[in-house]
Amino acid sequence: MGHDLVIVANRLPVDRVTTPSGETTWRRSPGGLVAAIEPVMRTHGGGVWIGWPGGTDQDMEPFEDDGLSLVPMAMTEQEIEEYYEGFSNGTLWPLYHDVVAKPEFHREWWDAYQSVNKRFAEKAAELAAKNATVWVHDYQLQLVPQYLRDLRPDLKIGFYLHIPFPPGELFQQLPWRRQILEGLLGADLVGFQLPGAAQNFVRLVRQRVGHKTHRDLVYLPDGRSVRAAAFPISIDAAGFEELAQSDAVTDRAKAIREALGNPTKVFLGIDRLDYTKGIYARLRAYSELIRDGHFDVEDAVFVQVAVPSREQVEQYRILRDEIDRLVGRINGDLGRIGRPAISYLHTSYPREEMAALYRAADIMVVTPYRDGMNLVAKEYVACRVEEDGALVLSEFAGAADELRQAWLVNPYDINGMKAALLEAYEAEPKEVTRRMRAMRKTIAQNDVKAWASSFMTELEDVSGVEHQKTVRPANRS
Ligand code: G6P
Numbered sequence: 478m479g480h481d482l483v484i485v486a487n488r489l490p491v492d493r494v495t496t497p498s499g500e501t502t503w504r505r506s507p508g509g510l511v512a513a514i515e516p517v518m519r520t521h522g523g524g525v526w527i528g529w530p531g532g533t534d535q536d537m538e539p540f541e542d543d544g545l546s547l548v549p550m551a552m553t554e555q556e557i558e559e560y561y562e563g564f565s566n567g568t569l570w571p572l573y574h575d576v577v578a579k580p581e582f583h584r585e586w587w588d589a590y591q592s593v594n595k596r597f598a599e600k601a602a603e604l605a606a607k608n609a610t611v612w613v614h615d616y617q618l619q620l621v622p623q624y625l626r627d628l629r630p631d632l633k634i635g636f637y638l639h640i641p642f643p644p645g646e647l648f649q650q651l652p653w654r655r656q657i658l659e660g661l662l663g664a665d666l667v668g669f670q671l672p673g674a675a676q677n678f679v680r681l682v683r684q685r686v687g688h689k690t691h692r693d694l695v696y697l698p699d700g701r702s703v704r705a706a707a708f709p710i711s712i713d714a715a716g717f718e719e720l721a722q723s724d725a726v727t728d729r730a731k732a733i734r735e736a737l738g739n740p741t742k743v744f745l746g747i748d749r750l751d752y753t754k755g756i757y758a759r760l761r762a763y764s765e766l767i768r769d770g771h772f773d774v775e776d777a778v779f780v781q782v783a784v785p786s787r788e789q790v791e792q793y794r795i796l797r798d799e800i801d802r803l804v805g806r807i808n809g810d811l812g813r814i815g816r817p818a819i820s821y822l823h824t825s826y827p828r829e830e831m832a833a834l835y836r837a838a839d840i841m842v843v844t845p846y847r848d849g850m851n852l853v854a855k856e857y858v859a860c861r862v863e864e865d866g867a868l869v870l871s872e873f874a875g876a877a878d879e880l881r882q883a884w885l886v887n888p889y890d891i892n893g894m895k896a897a898l899l900e901a902y903e904a905e906p907k908e909v910t911r912r913m914r915a916m917r918k919t920i921a922q923n924d925v926k927a928w929a930s931s932f933m934t935e936l937e938d939v940s941g942v943e944h945q946k947t948v949r950p951a952n953r954s
Contacts, residue, residue, distance in 0.1 A: 559589035623663030745838035
């Protein structure tokens with residue numbers, strides 16, 4: 478007896494870590510994907526989640542964690558190097574994020590990507606019940622849909638890309654572009670964060686694979702059709718709101734402000750330490766405001782939490798050194814005893830501490846050069862239960878499509894960012910509340926449950942019998 482819902486993602490929601498003293502413990506995995514899928518799994522009892530638990534353990538058995546059924550996929554050191562750090566994070570990640578860093582193309586990495594994708598597909602084929610739904614996630618597993626369809630044509634297969642899907646001009650660079658497109662076409666429904674990404678995909682399929690398309694549908698020669706559409710991801714808004722209102726978090730938020738010396742304004746950035754996030758530019762812009770005399774380190778502090786990420790990948794090491802140096806220089810130049818300009822923390826925090834930081838911060842600064850969605854921006858809004866707090870948000874984050882009332886910035890424009898930070902700093906409380914209220918409404922209406930159910934409903938629809946009967950248009954459009 479198999480499972481009716483199988484989630485396939487590179488990561489499990491928990492990550493096995495070894496402490497400095499040699500003990501192994503479990504920690505919540507980093508990043509937006511896990512944050513979004515976990516509540517979905519909880520509402521679908523009986524589902525199972527296939528993923529990598531971190532590390533190189535080869536003999537882990539399926540287990541339950543906090544009510545979720547988890548099936549760990551082992552990875553060798555070489556696979557971690559070539560499939561995860563290499564093809565996923567050295568090739569696809571920068572390529573899909575506007576080539577913010579230079580992608581590397583290596584044939585061995587591609588070989589490893591194929592073989593790991595195959596193994597994930599085989600595991601999903603083994604665990605899925607007849608006619609079950611399998612939902613495959615993100616750029617690390619783009620070949621799984623086709624491998625899986627070859628093994629199990631009875632399944633409903635959905636794929637969701639959590640990061641941007643690039644325009645043809647960039648995607649074209651990939652030596653294996655056609656195979657990736659064909660891999661994704663194994664799904665019945667391919668979901669993206671934004672409509673533009675879905676359009677990029679359909680256009681590329683038409684140009685590179687030569688299939689007929691009409692609007693958001695791709696018609697395959699075997700009579701099957703695939704739909705590509707946008708489903709902007711979200712958060713468990715009610716859950717965050719409840720957490721933010723709890724006594725423990727309220728008290729902790731107060732304690733954080735006190736520990737910071739009760740400044741007039743607290744700025745906050747929380748990001749994985751990733752070169753797509755624009756951390757360097759934002760800290761520079763902030764420091765120039767102090768240098769230019771707009772405010773002082775007694776008035777304001779910038780709390781920057783940088784969550785350790787992909788530390789074996791060279792670009793990430795370089796970034797860490799750059800940020801370390803910049804923060805050191807800014808604090809050395811502008812700080813006073815007990816009053817740094819930037820309070821910098823290289824660590825990850827549990828949800829409660831994140832909620833307390835969101836509540837403690839007057840101005841949240843989210844300035845990626847490119848980001849699929851950015852759930853931190855949405856979490857901040859959900860936690861502002863008193864309807865105050867300003868959000869400074871990059872127009873290149875997917876979230877900017879919905880959070881129109883944020884102070885929108887172009888992170889490449891340092892002067893523009895300085896102006897927006899200052900405006901947010903000086904904004905009248907009435908104006909801040911007007912904007913926050915509107916954003917809170919948006920987030921409350923479009924939460925992660927709505928996201929998951931719209932994807933699932935669409936998947937049922939597109940893979941249903943009715944759909945197979947649809948008459949195909951004569952001409953491609
Ligand atoms: C992003 C990706 C996820 C990934 C997360 C953390 O949110 O979309 O797929 O899991 O970053 O990165 P990591 O490499 O640690 O899994």
